[in-house]
Amino acid sequence: MAHSLVNYDDVDPVGGGLHFLRDSLDCSNLGVSVLDVEAGWSGKAHDHADDGQEEVYVLVEGAATVTVEDETVSMSAGDALRVDPEATRQVDADADSLFVIAGAS
Template identity: 40%
Template sequence: MGYDTASKSDVESVVPEDAGGMWFLKDALGADQLGLTVLELEPGERGMEHDETGTGQEEVYYVVEGTVEVELEDETVTLESEDAIRLDPDETRQIHNSGNERTMLVLAGAPL
């Protein structure tokens, strides 16, 4: 078969439900290099501050619903619904839902 399908309901969230939820779909899809994650954040919640220097992967964040701030080393970038950002592996980043509504993002990452 030349394709695989998956749903976020196929995997367990790695973030507590009261904070939102985070579902890693890479393994469920059988992907070799590309990581795909669905992230939902309740108002006031933050994702984990991190970089991808160790993995060497770039990441793309696409906002499906809501508005988030992506806090970088030297600036903060505000993304609204249908906006995207690409991040180099060595860029420290943290996603923050500073709005009043739950947000949903799709995160993709792959080695350079």
């Protein structure tokens, strides 16, 4: 088949409102996730140094603050943020927020 289709509501969240779509879409080196969270949600600080995955966070709805290393980045709907694999990042939802996160190694 030349395509795959999945709705993120059909994928069990792995933590809070984070839905990993990679397995459902049968992607090998491209990760796609949806993060659908309420105001006040805070993700864990992490990096992707081990897997070399660069990520792009696209904020579709809401407002959020992403801390990349020691820099605070304020995001509003429509913003896209690219993060290097080795950079530590943490997402905090300032309002009910919907992200699409794409990562590739």
